[in-house]
Amino acid sequence: MTHVLTFTRSTPDTAAKVWVDDEGAVTWGEVATVVNPWDEYSLEETIVQAAHGGGESTVVAIGSALHNDALKHSLAMGIKNALRLEEAGADCNDSLVWSALAAGAIRKLGDVDLIIFGKESVDVGTDQHSYQLARRLGWTMLGYVSRIIDADFAAGKIQAERMLEQGKQTVTAALPAVISVMKGINEPRYPNFLGIRKAAKAQIPVWSAADIEVELPKAATTALRFMNPPARAVSTEIIAGADVKEKAVTLVERLFEEKVL
Amino acid sequence: MSVFVWIETFAGDALPSSWEALGAAQTIADGLNTDTTALVFGENSDEIADDAGRFGAQRVIVCADDRLQDHRLESYTALLSQLVEERAPSAVIAAATNRARELLASAAADSESGLISDVIDLRVEDGFIIGTRPAYAGKVLMEMTANTATSFVTVRGRAFPAPTPAADSAPEIEAVGADAIPSELGVRVDEFVPETGQVNLTDAAIIVSGGRGMANNPCAAPADMSGNEANIWKAKHGFANTLRPLAEALGAAIGASRAAVDAGYIAYEHQVGQTGKVVNPDLYIACGISGAIQHQAGMRGSKIIVAINKDAEAPIFKLSRYGIVGDLYEVVPALREALEEKLG
Ligand SMILES: Cc1cc2nc3c(=O)[nH]c(=O)nc-3n(C[C@H](O)[C@H](O)[C@H](O)COP(=O)(O)OP(=O)(O)OC[C@H]3O[C@@H](n4cnc5c(N)ncnc54)[C@H](O)[C@@H]3O)c2cc1C
Numbered sequence: 001m002t003h004v005l006t007f008t009r010s011t012p013d014t015a016a017k018v019w020v021d022d023e024g025a026v027t028w029g030e031v032a033t034v035v036n037p038w039d040e041y042s043l044e045e046t047i048v049q050a051a052h053g054g055g056e057s058t059v060v061a062i063g064s065a066l067h068n069d070a071l072k073h074s075l076a077m078g079i080k081n082a083l084r085l086e087e088a089g090a091d092c093n094d095s096l097v098w099s100a101l102a103a104g105a106i107r108k109l110g111d112v113d114l115i116i117f118g119k120e121s122v123d124v125g126t127d128q129h130s131y132q133l134a135r136r137l138g139w140t141m142l143g144y145v146s147r148i149i150d151a152d153f154a155a156g157k158i159q160a161e162r163m164l165e166q167g168k169q170t171v172t173a174a175l176p177a178v179i180s181v182m183k184g185i186n187e188p189r190y191p192n193f194l195g196i197r198k199a200a201k202a203q204i205p206v207w208s209a210a211d212i213e214v215e216l217p218k219a220a221t222t223a224l225r226f227m228n229p230p231a232r233a234v235s236t237e238i239i240a241g242a243d244v245k246e247k248a249v250t251l252v253e254r255l256f257e258e259k260v261l
Numbered sequence: 262m263s264v265f266v267w268i269e270t271f272a273g274d275a276l277p278s279s280w281e282a283l284g285a286a287q288t289i290a291d292g293l294n295t296d297t298t299a300l301v302f303g304e305n306s307d308e309i310a311d312d313a314g315r316f317g318a319q320r321v322i323v324c325a326d327d328r329l330q331d332h333r334l335e336s337y338t339a340l341l342s343q344l345v346e347e348r349a350p351s352a353v354i355a356a357a358t359n360r361a362r363e364l365l366a367s368a369a370a371d372s373e374s375g376l377i378s379d380v381i382d383l384r385v386e387d388g389f390i391i392g393t394r395p396a397y398a399g400k401v402l403m404e405m406t407a408n409t410a411t412s413f414v415t416v417r418g419r420a421f422p423a424p425t426p427a428a429d430s431a432p433e434i435e436a437v438g439a440d441a442i443p444s445e446l447g448v449r450v451d452e453f454v455p456e457t458g459q460v461n462l463t464d465a466a467i468i469v470s471g472g473r474g475m476a477n478n479p480c481a482a483p484a485d486m487s488g489n490e491a492n493i494w495k496a497k498h499g500f501a502n503t504l505r506p507l508a509e510a511l512g513a514a515i516g517a518s519r520a521a522v523d524a525g526y527i528a529y530e531h532q533v534g535q536t537g538k539v540v541n542p543d544l545y546i547a548c549g550i551s552g553a554i555q556h557q558a559g560m561r562g563s564k565i566i567v568a569i570n571k572d573a574e575a576p577i578f579k580l581s582r583y584g585i586v587g588d589l590y591e592v593v594p595a596l597r598e599a600l601e602e603k604l605g
């Protein structure tokens with residue numbers, strides 16, 4: 001049976017104030033987390049493609065129980081199964097450790113045809129997890145997908161449109177594959193009342209590295225410190241003038257003085 | 262060991278942001294007492310290799326294998342990983358474009374190396390390469406280092422100055438084969454439709470952006486349209502006939518808020534912000550944009566911000582250096598005229 005899988009995580013609400021506290025840790029106070037906004041598109045696409053293939057959908061988060069919120073949101077949207085991987089002592093902020101765990105989970109599941117990622121996470125925003133997982137699995141990677149023209153699970157083929165900086169590329173690749181999707185690929189649905197109720201009751205299984213028989217690599221990166229960005233004091237000049245023309249002339253002069261024109 | 266810089270090319274030209282990456286690489290190479298090696302793959306590599314020399318690369322590795330056509334990730338990764346394995350560079354650096362993000366992440370996974378992405382500052386301390394990168398939409402900065410023999414780094418566009426090219430230079434150029442590229446690639450490219458005649462947002466020195474306010478175009482929509490359809494028509498007309506002429510006079514790229522994109526006024530490629538592009542031009546002109554926090558996340562790094570908004574209380578004014586309170590459909594044309602008068 002077709003199996004479409006997606007990864008997601010919780011991120012602080014995009015409107016939240018985020019800062020570095022006196023201990024040097026990143027905090028957003030009491031503000032709630034949301035499902036990573038880019039993942040609304042990958043979750044929707046996972047539901048759509050799983051239905052198209054007449055199969056299963058699964059969502060996976062790697063990390064602490066903080067990510068249960070994102071998993072529950074995914075279930076409420078209509079993803080069938082959720083799974084969380086947590087390994088005490090594993091530095092999941094390192095994308096190579098992360099992808100080793102992710103690849104282990106995919107191998108353990110054994111039957112995944114297509115993995116769909118959101119383009120990036122709004123908090124760390126590295127845009128690198130999908131590629132490293134694809135590489136570890138040895139699967140084809142299609143990044144920046146703006147449209148799936150057809151996922152033919154029976155024939156083991158996918159045709160998709162990718163949004164590159166220089167234009168749109170249409171490609172065909174063999175399944176299994178990993179893809180990352182852009183905003184605009186679909187209209188993400190809102191969870192309905194029934195979905196939310198069902199998700200609230202769901203028990204989410206938690207796997208460890210031992211459960212998936214993964215020997216974790218050493219973290220390849222270290223976060224040395226977090227800092228609050230230097231305050232940027234802008235004094236705003238509202239351009240005055242008798243009429244629009246005069247204001248426009250003054251603004252153009254200012255911009256020449258600033259040497260940006 | 263040398264510092265590698267991937268010079269990204271498209272249709273036989275180097276991307277300007279690659280020279281910024283080369284400049285950043287030179288700083289790292291100086292700190293590590295080594296040199297820079299530009300990697301030029303694909304079409305027209307010989308000519309680009311000479312340019313890389315003029316922009317400061319001491320060595321250039323070129324590869325013009327046919328399988329590099331169509332920019333398929335698999336072939337580029339195989340080639341880069343082969344070079345990393347053979348030559349153990351101290352670092353592999355590239356501009357943080359879409360293609361570089363996927364290429365460097367993939368090759369870093371192959372060699373189990375650390376990757377520091379989208380940095381805005383780089384330095385060497387005790388032999389370690391330390392990158393500073395924005396996180397949480399720029400609300401926080403973080404310093405990162407790689408613990409591995411090779412550090413992979415992508416640098417944010419316009420965060421590092423491009424070196425001034427020398428009149429001529431004689432870099433050491435070496436052509437290599439690409440034995441590592443599989444003969445059968447997993448991806449077939451069926452079609453490519455280029456985006457033509459537009460300035461790339463992330464490279465742009467000047468950006469003119471439009472928001473939901475673009476719909477308040479005083480011109481009349483066609484008689485058979487009403488409601489939302491008429492609004493979309495008016496906003497599109499405004500982007501094409503009011504914003505674009507100003508952008509053209511300035512040599513600027515066109516940006517947009519998410520509200521404008523979601524309403525269908527302009528394509529998603531133009532969206533600036535947390536779920537769009539992050540830009541840092543010298544000049545950002547926001548027209549009919551209120552300045553929501555998620556929009557700010559994409560443009561706060563601009564050197565000079567100008568807001569044109571009819572609401573004097575709009576939050577965008579708080580982060581702007583200059584503001585004009587007024588109707589953008591009066592201000593923008595006046596601005597273009599003033600500019601043309603000034604330039605003669
Ligand atoms: C998870 C998430 C991610 C998001 N990502 C992004 C993102 O990437 N980018 C982004 O931009 N937003 C993003 N948003 C949306 C953001 O919160 C705002 O809704 C959006 O930026 C508002 O766009 P706007 O300023 O064009 O519209 P509005 O807030 O409606 O502002 C329109 C402005 O136009 C002015 N105006 C109207 N008519 C005229 C006129 N004739 N002349 C001059 N001024 C006029 C009004 O005074 C007003 O200030 C995101 C939101 C969420 C929740």
Ligand SMILES: Nc1ncnc2c1ncn2[C@@H]1O[C@H](COP(=O)(O)O)[C@@H](O)[C@H]1O
Pocket residue numbers: 007008009036038039042060061062063092098117118119120121124125126127128129130
């Ligand atoms: N810890 C995690 N668990 C699950 N998914 C993740 C995790 N970290 C990143 N992702 C997903 O990977 C994609 C790319 O994120 P990033 O590479 O962090 O920009 C997004 O869809 C994220 O939701």
